[in-house]
Amino acid sequence: xxxxxxxxxxxxxxxxxxxxxxxxxxxxxMLAADGTPLKLSLARSLRRKRLRAFLLVLPLLAFVLxxxxxxxxxxxxxxxxxxxxxxxxxxxxxxxxxxxxxxxxLPPDAAFEALVxxxxxxxxxxxxxxxxxxxxxxxxxxxxxFRKTGRRADRVEGDYRAGLIAIDEEWGERQxxxxxxxxxxxxxxxxxxxxxxxxxxxxxEIVAKPELQQIYMFLFERTLWLSLAITGTTLLLGYPIAYLxxxxxxxxxxxxxxxxxxxxxxxxxxxxxxxxxILQQQGVLNDTLVALGLIDDQNRLxxxxxxxxxxxxxxxxxxPFMILPLYSVMKTxxxxxxxxxxxxxxxxxxxxxxxxxxxxxxxxxxxAILVFILSIGYYITPELVGGTSGVxxxxxxxxxxxxxxxxxxAAALAVILLIAVMGLYWLYDRIVGIDNVKLG
Amino acid sequence: xxxxAGEKPFVVFDRVQKSYDGETLVVKDLNLGIGKGEFLTxxxxxxxxxxxxxxMLAGFETATHGEIRLGEKPINNIxxxxxxxxxxxxxYALFPHMTVAENLAFPLQVRKTPKAEIEAKVRRALDMVxxxxxxxxxxxQLSGGQQQRVAVARALVFxxxxxxxxxxxxxxxxxxxEQMQYEIKHIHDSLGVTVVYVTHDQAEALTMSDRVAVFNxxxxxxxxxxxxxYERPMTSFxxxxxxxxxxxxxxxxxxxxxxxxxxxDGGGFSRALAVNCGDAGSRTQLSIRxxxxxxxxxNLPNRAEARVQELIYLGDHIRCRMSxxxxxxxxxxxxxxxxxxxxxxxxTTTVAWHTEDCRALDxx
Numbered sequence: 001x002x003x004x005x006x007x008x009x010x011x012x013x014x015x016x017x018x019x020x021x022x023x024x025x026x027x028x029x030m031l032a033a034d035g036t037p038l039k040l041s042l043a044r045s046l047r048r049k050r051l052r053a054f055l056l057v058l059p060l061l062a063f064v065l066x067x068x069x070x071x072x073x074x075x076x077x078x079x080x081x082x083x084x085x086x087x088x089x090x091x092x093x094x095x096x097x098x099x100x101x102x103x104x105x106l107p108p109d110a111a112f113e114a115l116v117x118x119x120x121x122x123x124x125x126x127x128x129x130x131x132x133x134x135x136x137x138x139x140x141x142x143x144x145x146f147r148k149t150g151r152r153a154d155r156v157e158g159d160y161r162a163g164l165i166a167i168d169e170e171w172g173e174r175q176x177x178x179x180x181x182x183x184x185x186x187x188x189x190x191x192x193x194x195x196x197x198x199x200x201x202x203x204x205e206i207v208a209k210p211e212l213q214q215i216y217m218f219l220f221e222r223t224l225w226l227s228l229a230i231t232g233t234t235l236l237l238g239y240p241i242a243y244l245x246x247x248x249x250x251x252x253x254x255x256x257x258x259x260x261x262x263x264x265x266x267x268x269x270x271x272x273x274x275x276x277x278i279l280q281q282q283g284v285l286n287d288t289l290v291a292l293g294l295i296d297d298q299n300r301l302x303x304x305x306x307x308x309x310x311x312x313x314x315x316x317x318x319x320p321f322m323i324l325p326l327y328s329v330m331k332t333x334x335x336x337x338x339x340x341x342x343x344x345x346x347x348x349x350x351x352x353x354x355x356x357x358x359x360x361x362x363x364x365x366x367x368a369i370l371v372f373i374l375s376i377g378y379y380i381t382p383e384l385v386g387g388t389s390g391v392x393x394x395x396x397x398x399x400x401x402x403x404x405x406x407x408x409x410a411a412a413l414a415v416i417l418l419i420a421v422m423g424l425y426w427l428y429d430r431i432v433g434i435d436n437v438k439l440g
Numbered sequence: 441x442x443x444x445a446g447e448k449p450f451v452v453f454d455r456v457q458k459s460y461d462g463e464t465l466v467v468k469d470l471n472l473g474i475g476k477g478e479f480l481t482x483x484x485x486x487x488x489x490x491x492x493x494x495x496m497l498a499g500f501e502t503a504t505h506g507e508i509r510l511g512e513k514p515i516n517n518i519x520x521x522x523x524x525x526x527x528x529x530x531x532y533a534l535f536p537h538m539t540v541a542e543n544l545a546f547p548l549q550v551r552k553t554p555k556a557e558i559e560a561k562v563r564r565a566l567d568m569v570x571x572x573x574x575x576x577x578x579x580x581q582l583s584g585g586q587q588q589r590v591a592v593a594r595a596l597v598f599x600x601x602x603x604x605x606x607x608x609x610x611x612x613x614x615x616x617x618e619q620m621q622y623e624i625k626h627i628h629d630s631l632g633v634t635v636v637y638v639t640h641d642q643a644e645a646l647t648m649s650d651r652v653a654v655f656n657x658x659x660x661x662x663x664x665x666x667x668x669x670y671e672r673p674m675t676s677f678x679x680x681x682x683x684x685x686x687x688x689x690x691x692x693x694x695x696x697x698x699x700x701x702x703x704x705d706g707g708g709f710s711r712a713l714a715v716n717c718g719d720a721g722s723r724t725q726l727s728i729r730x731x732x733x734x735x736x737x738x739n740l741p742n743r744a745e746a747r748v749q750e751l752i753y754l755g756d757h758i759r760c761r762m763s764x765x766x767x768x769x770x771x772x773x774x775x776x777x778x779x780x781x782x783x784x785x786x787x788t789t790t791v792a793w794h795t796e797d798c799r800a801l802d803x804x
Contacts, residue, residue, distance in 0.1 A: 339500055340533035342520040344547035345598065351521075354546070358537045 076418075079411035082188040085180075088131050089118040093184040101178045102203040111177070112160040119146075119153035137406050138190055138199070139179045145170050175202050191412035216396070216413065220420070223393040226310060227375040231322075233315040234371050235364065238322035242363070245323070246330035260323050268317065272384050275313040279304040279385075305387030313385045314375055321374060322367040329363030365432050373421055393417055448512070449473030450634055451497065451602065456506035458492050466492050468658040470506070474636060476601075479628050481637045483645040484655030485681070493655075494604050494638050499523050510602065521550075526595035526603040526633075530610055532587045534579035540566070540590050541575035547598040565597040566590075568627065585616045592624060596631065605637045609644065621647050642682050646670065654678050674716055676801040679727040686733070686770050688726040689803065692717055700800045702726060706766025710742045712798040723803035730771040732797035735760070735781045740792035746770065748787045758783075764791055 030038035086093050091114035099107040122128035132146025149167050156163035164171040171177075182200045183190055193199055193206060197214040201207040208214070241260070245253045263271060278284045286300045295301065303309060333356065341351035379394040386395070393413060400410035428434070451474040458467040467489040474480050482490035495501040496508060499520030507514050515523055534543050544562040553561070566572045569589035579587055588608060595603050605624075609617045625648050628635050639645055645652045646666040654661045654669065654677070662669060662678045673679035676687065690704040692714075700714040702724055710726060717724035734740060749768065750761040757773045760783060764770035772791060774780050783789065 334531065334533070336529045336531060336533040337535060339498075339520075340527065340529055341535075341546070342500075343498055343523075343525060343527040343604075344550065344594065345521050345524070346546070346550045347521055350550055355535055 075407075075411050076415050077411075078408050079191050079415050080187045080189070081408065082183060082190070083186050084131060084134050085183055086186050088122050088125075088127050089115070089180075089184075091115075092118050092180065096177070096181045096184055099177075099181065101174060101181065105174055106161075106172070107177050107181075109161055112164055112171075116153050116156050116160050116164065119149055123150040123153060135179060135183060137194070137409065138183060139175065141170065142176075142179070145176070178202055178204055191408040192416070194409050195412040195416055216393070219391075219393045219396055220416070223376055223417075224420075226307065226314075226390070226392065227372050229311055230314045230318060230375045231368050231372045233311065234319050234322040235368060237315065238319055238326055238367065239360075239364075242323050242326035242330055245327045246333070247335070257327070260320055263317070263320060268380060269384075271317060272313055272381050275309065275316065275385060276304055279309060279312065304385050305390070307386075307390040309385040309387065310382045310390035310392075313381050314378060317381060318371045318374055321370045325366035325370065326360065326363040329366070330360055333359050361432075365428070369425070369428060372424075376421060377417065450476040450478075450511055451636070452507075452509040453493070453497075454507045454509065456493075456496065456503045456508060458489070458496060458501065459504045465504075466658055467496075470658075470660065472653060472660065472663070474634060477632045477634055479625070479635045479637065479648060479650045481639060481645040481649040481652045482655055483639060483642060483652050483681075485640060488655040489658040490638050490640075490653075490655040491606060494606055494636060497636065498525055498527055498604055524598075524600050524602075526598070526600035528591045528595045528603070528605040528608040530607045532579070532591040532608075534587055534590055534594070536579055538578075539575065540571065540577050540579065540582070543579070543590060544575075544594050544597050547594065551598060561597055565593040568596070569593045569623070584612050585620065588612065588620055589623070592627065596627070596633065600633070602634045602636070605635065607639055608637075609639075609641075617644070618647075624648065646682070654681060656681070672715075673727060673799065673801070676716075676725045676727060676803070679799070679801060684730050684771060684773075686726075686728045686730060686767075688728070688765065688767060690724055690726060692720050692722050692724050692800065694720050699795060700724070702800055704765050706764075708744055708765050710744075710793075710798055711795040712800040713796055715799045716802050717800040724800045725803050727799045727801055728793055728797060730759075731757075731773045731775075732793055733772045734792045735772055735774055735783065735789055737790060738792045741795055742798060743790055743792040746772075746789055746791040748783050748785050748789065751783060751785055762791065 032038050032041045034041075092111060095111040095114040096107055099111060119128060122131060128146050128150035129143070132143040132150075135146070136143035145168055149164070149171075152167050156167070178200065182188075182204055190200070194209075195216050197209045197217050198206055199209050245256055245260070248256065276283070280286070281300045281302060283304075285303065286295075289295045290297050290300065303312070337355050337359070338351045341355040342348070346354065376392075377394050378392060379398055382390055382392045383395050383398070386392070394417070397410045397413050397417075400406045400413070425434075451472075453470045453472040456467060456470040457465055459465050470489075470493060482493060484490045492501060496503050499515070499518065503516060508516055510523065510525075534540075535546065538546065541562050544565055545558050548558040548561060562575070563572065566575055569592055571586060571589050571593065574582065574586065574590075579590065582590065591608065595605075608624075609620050612620060621644055624635075628648075637645075637648065646669070649666055651663060651665055652669050653663045656677050662674045664672075664674075669678065670683050673682060679685045680687065688702075688704050688706070688710070690702040690710075693701040693703050693709070695701075695714050695717075698714050700712050700717055702710050702712055702717075704710060704726070712724075712726050735746075744764050746762040746764045748760060748762055752759040752761075755776065757775050758780075760772045760774055761768075762770045762772060770791070774783070781789070
């Protein structure tokens with residue numbers, strides 16, 4: 001009856017066979033069937049797979065590198081780049097090397113001679129005006145000084161020092177020469193100092209700018225605080241909506257979700273402009289309030305072209321970015337948790353606050369990060385509705401890029417903004433944990 | 441254990457109806473009394489209304505009509521958190537952001553129990569389910585069986601008089617499920633708490649319960665202790681749903697002394713207990729348990745010729761599918777004992793049964 005001795009197909013492998021399948025060499029390294037180390041043959045078999053994966057992402061990688069990362073890196077590099085001075089004024093740069101503004105009022109005669117020679121050469125190449133405007137960012141008046149000196153430099157002979165001071169008394173001021181020395185290197189911290197409202201003093205030390213010229217730190221602070229306010233208002237408005245969406249039957253919630261997404265299908269400019277129509281002094285809201293007799297015609301509320309306008313318009317625009325992550329996280333919280341809490345004796349509020357809310361925190365985290373980072377770099381909306389008191393640092397960056405053409409300062413501001421965002425991101429990771437952020 | 445009939449019942453469903461859409465009734469006219477300390481199981485296929493009944497008792501669904509009373513008090517308008525009923529959910533519903541101990545402390549904290557007392561009670565409840573060493577773990581770090589134990593402990597930690605369990609063992613594998621059945625049963629015995637248990641697993645219902653309410657189509661088909669349910673089913677649905685069952689459709693010829701003579705549709709006659717059939721002339725369905733059928737020559741009153749269709753060897757018994765009186769699915773369990781009948785597929789033999797093992801039920 002028994003067929004055990006026949007050795008059917010289900011027979012267990014014998015001890016010798018098991019030993020042969022994966023043999024341990026004397027060094028304790030696992031060997032594959034052909035005698036090569038197991039690790040090596042595993043790596044070999046995975047190599048093709050890796051290569052394939054790499055080739056699949058290669059086109060996108062190249063595109064991103066070429067059109068995104070490289071230009072940004074180039075742009076950010078401008079925040080420290082200062083090649084124009086050593087390129088155009090090599091003699092002056094060399095002559096000023098030995099001079100210490102803290103020790104003597106003016107540089108040695110050699111520096112004056114070098115400047116005149118450089119100036120003549122620059123005038124011939126028509127580059128003295130460009131160098132002048134570059135230095136004008138650091139000290140106003142430099143542009144005019146260079147233009148004036150360039151015109152007359154070839155007539156200076158003999159006593160270079162007296163000749164230069166005769167052209168303009170500015171050459172007799174220590175500050176002029178300090179500025180030249182401070183910006184004689186190929187790389188400079190000057191743009192970053194300007195970006196945090198600092199500058200070089202008369203003897204080359206770093207000092208705060210005069211009170212009236214300090215604008216960037218104030219703008220950074222305002223950007224930060226307005227972004228926080230916008231994040232707060234979107235959370236306040238978005239949380240109940242997301243909760244409702246997550247707890248409605250599928251059909252209804254899908255319909256409502258389309259309403260949430262509807263703004264995405266309208267141009268950003270249209271949405272922002274419509275807020276102007278609604279909120280301006282002669283706008284819909286003010287007219288209605290006056291008609292209702294709630295406010296006096298003389299005292300119409302100023303709701304736009306200030307911080308209020310920026311907060312209102314940006315809250316509206318960024319609201320979907322808060323609702324969607326919240327919704328997708330809330331959707332995954334089973335209703336049985338709240339039921340369990342209630343059956344254990346918790347009131348509606350306790351069940352929400354101690355059981356539901358903690359589980360929705362990853363959604364809050366994701367939404368808050370998204371909205372905060374989007375708003376900290378927002379440009380169009382504050383530009384249109386922010387007036388003067390509601391603009392962000394990004395508007396200032398745009399100004400330096402397109403109007404004042406001080407790209408170095410724009411780049412320095414952008415770098416600081418980038419570092420600030422990454423710093424906040426790091427802080428968030430430390431406090432909340434980035435793996436706590438869920439988008440669905 | 442109360443049987444719900446003698447003393448005053450602790451939980452009462454009084455003519456309760458429930459409809460979700462205003463057109464169909466999910467629960468039709470439910471009347472049920474549950475005694476204090478009883479372990480009552482609501483058993484039925486999905487959609488039979490058993491979970492709805494449990495949710496109405498817990499307060500998560502409102503009864504469309506009728507009254508639910510807990511300890512004489514109507515609770516229809518009392519919100520769930522003031523009912524003081526412990527509940528174990530199907531997927532455990534342990535709060536993932538709290539440790540096991542915090543989960544257990546939750547119902548005590550919302551009741552403003554003093555801290556020292558909370559600690560003592562949590563420890564006692566964890567020890568009761570042999571989870572004393574796991575207080576600091578998160579639910580996600582526990583296995584399914586351990587989570588189940590914690591869920592039971594949490595439902596009991598605030599000393600409720602009534603605990604509801606909604607298919608609590610559904611997610612566990614078979615072996616663990618059987619072990620947990622005994623554990624829950626032991627906890628019930630030692631605490632004397634009233635338990636209402638919902639399941640669709642009839643073996644679970646028979647193992648654990650004092651009484652089982654079999655639901656079908658929004659109606660309680662039968663409310664009996666397990667052995668009565670199995671041995672004396674009152675309707676053909678119960679006979680079919682609990683355990684294995686051979687059903688033979690036929691027509692009542694005559695009834696005398698509680699015994700019915702039934703003419704079976706496939707030919708032949710059988711005597712049966714007239715449990716739930718009409719008068720002479722009405723349709724009926726006979727119910728015979730497979731293990732009550734004798735194979736081979738015997739002097740039993742009801743006999744029929746049988747042809748063996750299929751044999752399945754199951755160790756302790758042999759399952760034999762036969763064709764009897766025109767029914768192809770007549771199953772007989774032949775015990776694997778010394779001297780049992782040796783059958784072969786295709787063989788023709790005789791099957792027989794006692795009149796009291798054959799029940800004439802409704803013709804559903």
